[in-house]
Amino acid sequence: MKKFIRNILPLAVMVVMAAPMMMSSDKDTPTVTDADRRKAEYYFLEAQNEKSREQEDAYYDLIERAHQLNPTNSTYSFYLGFAILSMPNITRTQANRALELMKEHYEACPNDMYETTFYSDACMMLGNPGDGLKAIKTLSDRNPYRIELQSRLADAYARVGDFASSTAVYDSIEAIHGKNLPITSKKLSNYVALKDTLGAINEMRALLATAPRNAEYNITMGSIMQQFGMPDSAIHYLDLAQQAEPDNGYTYLAKAQYYMLNGDSAQYERQLHQALINENLDIEDKMQLLVSSVKDMIQSRDSSGRADTLFTVLIRQHPHEAGVHEMYSEYLMYKQDYKQAAEQLQYMLDLNPTDADGWRQLMVVQMMNEDFQSAIKTADKALEYNPDSQALYLYIASSYYQMKQYDKALETYNTALAKADSTEVMTLSDIKGGMGDVYHELGQNEMAYKYYEESIELNPSNVGIMNNYAYFLSLDGKDLDKAERMAGLAVKSSPNSATYLDTYAWIYFKKKDYTMALLYIRRAIDNDDTHSGEVYEHYGDILFMSGEVEQAIEQWKIALEKDPDNKLLEKKINQKTYLEE
Numbered sequence: 001m002k003k004f005i006r007n008i009l010p011l012a013v014m015v016v017m018a019a020p021m022m023m024s025s026d027k028d029t030p031t032v033t034d035a036d037r038r039k040a041e042y043y044f045l046e047a048q049n050e051k052s053r054e055q056e057d058a059y060y061d062l063i064e065r066a067h068q069l070n071p072t073n074s075t076y077s078f079y080l081g082f083a084i085l086s087m088p089n090i091t092r093t094q095a096n097r098a099l100e101l102m103k104e105h106y107e108a109c110p111n112d113m114y115e116t117t118f119y120s121d122a123c124m125m126l127g128n129p130g131d132g133l134k135a136i137k138t139l140s141d142r143n144p145y146r147i148e149l150q151s152r153l154a155d156a157y158a159r160v161g162d163f164a165s166s167t168a169v170y171d172s173i174e175a176i177h178g179k180n181l182p183i184t185s186k187k188l189s190n191y192v193a194l195k196d197t198l199g200a201i202n203e204m205r206a207l208l209a210t211a212p213r214n215a216e217y218n219i220t221m222g223s224i225m226q227q228f229g230m231p232d233s234a235i236h237y238l239d240l241a242q243q244a245e246p247d248n249g250y251t252y253l254a255k256a257q258y259y260m261l262n263g264d265s266a267q268y269e270r271q272l273h274q275a276l277i278n279e280n281l282d283i284e285d286k287m288q289l290l291v292s293s294v295k296d297m298i299q300s301r302d303s304s305g306r307a308d309t310l311f312t313v314l315i316r317q318h319p320h321e322a323g324v325h326e327m328y329s330e331y332l333m334y335k336q337d338y339k340q341a342a343e344q345l346q347y348m349l350d351l352n353p354t355d356a357d358g359w360r361q362l363m364v365v366q367m368m369n370e371d372f373q374s375a376i377k378t379a380d381k382a383l384e385y386n387p388d389s390q391a392l393y394l395y396i397a398s399s400y401y402q403m404k405q406y407d408k409a410l411e412t413y414n415t416a417l418a419k420a421d422s423t424e425v426m427t428l429s430d431i432k433g434g435m436g437d438v439y440h441e442l443g444q445n446e447m448a449y450k451y452y453e454e455s456i457e458l459n460p461s462n463v464g465i466m467n468n469y470a471y472f473l474s475l476d477g478k479d480l481d482k483a484e485r486m487a488g489l490a491v492k493s494s495p496n497s498a499t500y501l502d503t504y505a506w507i508y509f510k511k512k513d514y515t516m517a518l519l520y521i522r523r524a525i526d527n528d529d530t531h532s533g534e535v536y537e538h539y540g541d542i543l544f545m546s547g548e549v550e551q552a553i554e555q556w557k558i559a560l561e562k563d564p565d566n567k568l569l570e571k572k573i574n575q576k577t578y579l580e581e
Helices: 012-021 034-052 056-069 074-085 092-108 113-125 129-142 147-159 163-177 181-193 197-210 215-227 231-244 249-261 265-277 283-299 306-317 322-334 338-351 356-368 372-385 390-402 406-419 425-441 445-458 463-476 480-493 498-510 514-526 533-545 549-562 567-575
Strands: none
Touching: 034 056, 034 074, 056 074, 074 092, 074 113, 092 113, 092 129, 113 129, 113 147, 129 147, 147 163, 147 181, 163 181, 181 197, 181 215, 197 215, 215 231, 215 249, 231 249, 249 265, 249 283, 265 283, 265 306, 283 306, 283 322, 306 322, 322 338, 322 356, 338 356, 356 372, 356 390, 372 390, 390 406, 390 425, 406 425, 425 445, 425 463, 445 463, 463 480, 463 498, 480 498, 498 514, 498 533, 514 533, 533 549, 533 567, 549 567
């Protein structure tokens, strides 16, 4: 049985709907009996019924059977080819067969509008543009006043690299229907491909002559001039656009992009601000502009606060756009301003309280801010809208774990375990792994290891659980070879993870392989965005056992700054020796 995806190619729906109205091309031969012809017709009609019911497997089987019974009917050939192309992950051989089947009908009935158009599109998509051009030219030659066919013909010429013929077809369309920007834009692409700068400029001037004060035309002309390295001419046309339509937000957007390309940051900021406050610029374009601007600020490490100002302007103008609040929260998270990021996400959820991903994102931000109590409250609220979300229970349990409320963490994990379906192996693996973490903190190591084993058995790729399991084995001094294997898999999956590198280094330390331990702990330090005190403490321990005492003390002091309540670190620094808890 073949499996399908729907709507793979353009016009698929129209083709199928049109099928009952199309004439079949019967080429009677002695090998097709009247009985087989009648059976084939019945199978074909039933296939269309199955198609309308979205029963793709049955549709394919019935079309194939109709074609087997009467291979001389080109309509059956065409739809069998169409069915093959609708299959997922077809091979080149299957694609070639499909095109050959459709070609039979095109050659028999070249005037069939839908089938020939579809066949041409399929040829273009599957790397046979020459055949696609031939088919659409046949159809357009017989229907010279169908603008959609002429447009397809012009596009087909461009696809085969015949830009001059493509432009000539567009000229003929304009002779009948007049000049317009979409057609001119197509012709400009052809001139650019031909490296005909003068032709492109003259083409745009011809369009401008029809409406000299049209802002969109002047903006396009400015863009062309900028592309051809004529910045003075480009700004001239952009100025004309702005003068002609001062309320058109797109003129400010175009000028902002112009000044950005030409390195004038002051003018760029002015035009950007005007574009953002303009009432006539779509919110989607404003957001795209803001994203581009903020990316540039991030890359240049701009700490002036301009991005916050721009977001404030946009939010003041569009306070009920959830997407703006979400975008601002992402920027605030980049700045590690988790409290403000959480506020923006809360605004977003007030506008769209059923957004399950938004609730999870808010919980993550609150947990990153170590506001675990708020994360739990958020999850309780989110569960009102998403009662079956396993991820929410996992976040709640993790929050309780971080708050050292291990009984509540276990209770929540058990609730999640009861709700999870037996087929949800990834979720079950995470639940059991989390339970392993809790049991280890409770000092019930055998239970912890039991749940870690069950977690990894469910999902052998769960490297996060492997890392935890390996680290706790190293702390307990048990089965260090197994710990090394699991930690190695974790590092291999995420070679820049400071957490995984630290675990790997600590296991080598426990195995008294201080050379390898130093190698990996230094990589952990280099990749530690959180600047964890524990990593620096481990670095000090490894340095000490490697004979580098003074350097070890320096790292312990850094660790103590990050964890001032760590009494063991104080003893290490004061006694200048390695101590274990």
